[in-house]
Amino acid sequence: xxxxxxxxxxxxxxxxxxxxxxxxxxxxxxxxxxxxxxxxxxxxxxxxxxxxxxxxxxxxxxxxxxxxxxxxxxxxxxxxxxxxxxxxxxxxxxxxxxxxxxxxxxxxxxxxxxxxxxxxxxxxxxxxxxxxxxxxxxxxxxxxxxxxxxxxxxxxxxxxxxxxxxxxxxxxxxxxxxxxxxxxxxxxxxxxxxxxxxxxxxxxxxxxxxxxxxxxxxxxxxxxxxxxxxxxxxxxxxxxxxxxxxxxxxxxxxxxxxxxxxxxxxxxxxxxxxxxxxxxxxxxxxxxxxxxxxxxxxxxxxxxxxxxxxxxxxxxxxxxxxxxxxxxxxxxxxxxxxxxxxxxxxxxxxxxxxxxxxxxxxxxxxxxxxxxxxxxxxxxxxxxxxxxxxxxxxxxxxxxxxxxxxxxxxxxxxxxxxxxxxxxxxxxxxxxxxxxxxxxxxxxxxxxxxxxxxxxxxxxxxxxxxxxxxxxxxxxxx
Amino acid sequence: xxxxxxxxxxxxxxxxxxxxxxxxxxxxxxxxxxxxxxxxxxxxxxxxxxxxxxxxxxxxxxxxxxxxxxxxxxxxxxxxxxxxxxxxxxxxxxxxxxxxxxxxxxxxxxxxxxxxxxxxxxxxxxxxxxxxxxxxxxxxxxxxxxxxxxxxxxxxxxxxxxxxxxxxxxxxxxxxxxxxxxxxxxxxxxxxxxxxxxxxxxxxxxxxxxxxxxxxxxxxxxxxxxxxxxxxxxxxxxxxxxxxxxxxxxxxxxxxxxxxxxxxxxxxxxxxxxxxxxxxxxxxxxxxxxxxxxxxxxxxxxxxxxxxxxxxxxxxxxxxxxxxxxxxxxxxxxxxxxxxxxxxxxxxxxxxxxxxxxxxxxxxxxxxxxxxxxxxxxxxxxxxxxxxxxxxxxxxxxxxxxxxxxxxxxxxxxxxxxxxxxxxxxxxxxxxxxxxxxxxxxxxxxxxxxxxxxxxxxxxxxxxxxxxxxxxxxxxxx
Numbered sequence: 001x002x003x004x005x006x007x008x009x010x011x012x013x014x015x016x017x018x019x020x021x022x023x024x025x026x027x028x029x030x031x032x033x034x035x036x037x038x039x040x041x042x043x044x045x046x047x048x049x050x051x052x053x054x055x056x057x058x059x060x061x062x063x064x065x066x067x068x069x070x071x072x073x074x075x076x077x078x079x080x081x082x083x084x085x086x087x088x089x090x091x092x093x094x095x096x097x098x099x100x101x102x103x104x105x106x107x108x109x110x111x112x113x114x115x116x117x118x119x120x121x122x123x124x125x126x127x128x129x130x131x132x133x134x135x136x137x138x139x140x141x142x143x144x145x146x147x148x149x150x151x152x153x154x155x156x157x158x159x160x161x162x163x164x165x166x167x168x169x170x171x172x173x174x175x176x177x178x179x180x181x182x183x184x185x186x187x188x189x190x191x192x193x194x195x196x197x198x199x200x201x202x203x204x205x206x207x208x209x210x211x212x213x214x215x216x217x218x219x220x221x222x223x224x225x226x227x228x229x230x231x232x233x234x235x236x237x238x239x240x241x242x243x244x245x246x247x248x249x250x251x252x253x254x255x256x257x258x259x260x261x262x263x264x265x266x267x268x269x270x271x272x273x274x275x276x277x278x279x280x281x282x283x284x285x286x287x288x289x290x291x292x293x294x295x296x297x298x299x300x301x302x303x304x305x306x307x308x309x310x311x312x313x314x315x316x317x318x319x320x321x322x323x324x325x326x327x328x329x330x331x332x333x334x335x336x337x338x339x340x341x342x343x344x345x346x347x348x349x350x351x352x353x354x355x356x357x358x359x360x361x362x363x364x365x366x367x368x369x370x371x372x373x374x375x376x377x378x379x380x381x382x383x384x385x386x387x388x389x390x391x392x393x394x395x396x397x398x399x400x401x402x403x404x405x406x407x408x409x410x411x412x413x414x415x416x417x418x419x420x421x422x423x424x425x426x427x428x429x430x431x432x433x434x435x436x437x438x439x440x441x442x443x444x445x446x447x448x449x450x451x452x453x454x455x456x457x458x459x460x461x462x463x464x465x466x467x468x469x470x471x472x473x474x475x476x477x478x
Numbered sequence: 479x480x481x482x483x484x485x486x487x488x489x490x491x492x493x494x495x496x497x498x499x500x501x502x503x504x505x506x507x508x509x510x511x512x513x514x515x516x517x518x519x520x521x522x523x524x525x526x527x528x529x530x531x532x533x534x535x536x537x538x539x540x541x542x543x544x545x546x547x548x549x550x551x552x553x554x555x556x557x558x559x560x561x562x563x564x565x566x567x568x569x570x571x572x573x574x575x576x577x578x579x580x581x582x583x584x585x586x587x588x589x590x591x592x593x594x595x596x597x598x599x600x601x602x603x604x605x606x607x608x609x610x611x612x613x614x615x616x617x618x619x620x621x622x623x624x625x626x627x628x629x630x631x632x633x634x635x636x637x638x639x640x641x642x643x644x645x646x647x648x649x650x651x652x653x654x655x656x657x658x659x660x661x662x663x664x665x666x667x668x669x670x671x672x673x674x675x676x677x678x679x680x681x682x683x684x685x686x687x688x689x690x691x692x693x694x695x696x697x698x699x700x701x702x703x704x705x706x707x708x709x710x711x712x713x714x715x716x717x718x719x720x721x722x723x724x725x726x727x728x729x730x731x732x733x734x735x736x737x738x739x740x741x742x743x744x745x746x747x748x749x750x751x752x753x754x755x756x757x758x759x760x761x762x763x764x765x766x767x768x769x770x771x772x773x774x775x776x777x778x779x780x781x782x783x784x785x786x787x788x789x790x791x792x793x794x795x796x797x798x799x800x801x802x803x804x805x806x807x808x809x810x811x812x813x814x815x816x817x818x819x820x821x822x823x824x825x826x827x828x829x830x831x832x833x834x835x836x837x838x839x840x841x842x843x844x845x846x847x848x849x850x851x852x853x854x855x856x857x858x859x860x861x862x863x864x865x866x867x868x869x870x871x872x873x874x875x876x877x878x879x880x881x882x883x884x885x886x887x888x889x890x891x892x893x894x895x896x897x898x899x900x901x902x903x904x905x906x907x908x909x910x911x912x913x914x915x916x917x918x919x920x921x922x923x924x925x926x927x928x929x930x931x932x933x934x935x936x937x938x939x940x941x942x943x944x945x946x947x948x949x950x951x952x953x954x955x956x
Binding site: 094096097100101104107108117118119120121122123125126127128129130132133211212213233343347349429431432433435436439442443446448451454455458459462465467469474 | 571572574575578579582585586595596597598599600601603604605606607608610611689690691711821825827907909910911913914917920921924926929932933936937940943945947948952
């Protein structure tokens with residue numbers, strides 16, 4: 001069976017054929033000025049499932065996900081303030097201090113969400129020399145020009161030779177028609193065309209993050225880092241580039257143009273471009289002012305991370321989806337169903353039937369068919385849940401078949417990023433100790449002193465000291 | 479009371495006076511090619527206690543700890559292979575892939591060891607432009623010269639004008655006498671003097687990590703990053719520089735020389751240089767071949783992180799110390815003593831005496847005196863443990879005084895990086911659930927069905943399902 005992926009570059013579902021044995025993937029990651037929110041997590045979960053599925057199909061995968069720590073302005077059209085610098089100023093931190101905090105937090109939250117580690121998380125500030133070299137090359141190949149210390153990419157000049165397929169089916173003409181509205185005369189006075197974008201931006205002296213370059217003390221344009229880091233770690237041509245739909249324009253066409261301009265490439269530098277749709281929250285665009293903004297941090301305070309992953313698996317990455325606490329409840333139920341069928345299969349005494357064998361083959365095929373169709377995770381998940389019902393209805397199968405059913409359920413859930421049948425290490429002990437103390441009180445009321453005392457002693461042997469005070473029993477860890 | 483610190487630069491204990499209000503500290507951190515071992519952890523714990531103590535004394539602190547991800551060769555005399563590249567080759571990883579894995583692990587282990595986050599963890603590869611600019615400046619100020627694409631710092635030329643105090647009481651003459659033995663004629667053919675060190679090293683083509691520069695495709699000398707990152711984040715002069723004793727030569731004198739050469743500085747760029755001694759393991763130098771090499775990761779599998787911190791607090795940072803599993807046992811006892819006295823004070827009914835008040839003032843003074851004397855943590859810890867005995871012997875004090883004793887114990891332990899009286903979040907729930915199931919069985923045997931059933935229901939409300947099977951009860955998380 002062949003995986004087909006929807007390629008935004010061509011607007012078609014295409015069979016996936018890697019360039020070399022190892023599949024090389026670049027994912028646009030977090031601009032690290034704020035916490036990961038539920039929309040970011042939905043997108044990164046999609047790419048996590050992509051790499052998991054490719055591995056499940058037998059490919060080896062090399063995955064790079066960048067972290068933007070400079071150059072991403074508050075407006076995509078080379079205007080506004082640096083997002084990191086702005087957020088750092090608001091929080092009264094040094095920009096790199098903010099980056100340090102946020103990067104550590106991001107890794108921790110990705111771990112909790114059971115996202116496989118990318119092979120490299122390169123950071124923009126770690127590639128300043130390479131970015132400056134890239135600008136030199138692009139100028140050298142006559143695709144960029146300098147104006148007063150800033151350097152701009154010549155989009156019309158490039159488009160004439162190599163085309164400028166605006167991803168998502170739009171053409172450069174669509175942009176030219178609309179460009180007047182995007183940028184005021186004042187703002188474009190340095191640009192030869194409103195379509196041009198900055199490769200290097202001369203920094204005002206008060207700008208906190210700036211580096212020396214042949215053109216000015218300044219900083220790189222936002223699009224540049226992905227070109228440079230993709231080329232450095234994945235090569236001049238690689239397989240898959242992922243991002244959110246907001247990257248369809250201008251980030252990704254500009255990145256593509258830079259890659260080609262740098263090396264005078266004739267062929268497409270990146271074969272498949274995948275874009276994940278955003279989610280709304282209770283029907284509305286998520287925004288802090290509306291109070292419907294959910295960070296991963298706050299959701300993980302209230303929900304099992306696997307509930308979130310089950311929720312994300314239930315969405316197709318290209319579909320606009322809606323998030324609400326109600327949808328999480330539904331995801332929670334789905335997760336329970338999967339966990340319960342495993343539990344029942346494990347507990348079952350077994351029997352002599354072999355009916356489940358056929359169901360196992362069926363779910364494997366159906367799961368792969370669904371995933372092969374542009375990663376249709378909602379369908380794959382529903383097939384897996386249907387299989388969990390098959391398990392529940394066939395607990396009288398041979399032990400070895402029940403075991404296989406458990407393995408297959410866990411394996412397929414794992415491809416979707418859902419860890420089932422977890423160790424209970426994360427369950428906190430306090431409520432159970434409280435309950436033991438309460439039971440002991442009940443026993444003492446019933447004058448069952450021996451059992452009551454045994455509870456106290458057993459707790460003490462585990463390092464929990466129970467003290468009876470005037471206001472009732474209290475316990476402490478010794 | 480005034481803090482005195484032993485300054486390796488002068489070889490004396492000196493009163494600590496910060497240059498400005500905020501104390502600025504730079505710590506040489508991990509070269510990220512291998513896991514943090516117990517010796518690293520001992521050093522970083524010392525600097526963690528330094529920042530904690532300064533904060534406790536009312537200073538505000540800005541702490542930078544670097545992460546070396548390029549340029550640290552296997553030999554300090556500009557020879558050998560890049561440590562990262564070598565380790566990556568051995569592990570069959572890309573160098574930056576190794577760095578990604580190791581950095582994430584380092585942060586996690588530092589968290590578990592209750593080390594306060596530094597404000598910034600800058601990485602060498604993130605400061606390539608700044609390093610190249612620094613080399614330009616040093617050449618411009620006539621303290622460096624280029625030979626065939628590599629750039630060397632002119633140590634004798636610099637020493638003539640600014641001195642070259644080799645930290646640890648040695649002089650440049652000691653080095654010159656010994657230098658012939660350090661470097662062969664072959665190796666120094668590019669260097670004007672055997673004391674000179676590399677600022678920029680021309681890379682052989684097969685070298686994985688290299689960057690373009692005005693001199694060659696190459697990579698920075700190891701000493702350069704600390705100069706550049708210290709200057710960038712802490713300014714031309716700052717308060718404290720920390721490191722291990724292996725940095726006393728050549729890393730730190732070279733760093734000092736670079737800082738001064740870059741800006742033609744006349745004054746000392748860094749006021750206090752602190753160096754932490756290494757630890758041996760069971761009397762021998764720790765080494766992988768001897769099998770006495772302990773990583774933090776493996777120790778944390780077997781020991782409470784606070785046992786490790788108690789062990790480190792029991793060592794003076796400048797004393798050579800020995801580590802063994804037996805010494806950890808002793809640390810475990812010390813930790814229990816502190817925890818127990820808090821528990822007893824909390825549990826006590828209290829009384830009318832006020833004898834503990836005086837002891838509280840005494841421990842506060844003694845603790846500060848010990849710490850003021852070049853961070854004498856072993857003495858400070860022993861005073862705190864003596865105080866815990868005072869608590870145990872004075873449980874009949876007024877409730878408010880007992881409460882104060884608890885607060886003071888926790889506060890002082892915290893200065894030493896030891897978290898007492900912890901939340902029980904880390905206690906695993908399984909044994910308590912098992913005990914509840916067992917109690918329920920006992921109740922059913924005694925025909926106390928109502929209480930037995932209440933336990934089952936309460937467990938279920940917490941997501942624990944109890945199933946009675948032929949082989950006895952079993953439970954699962956739902």
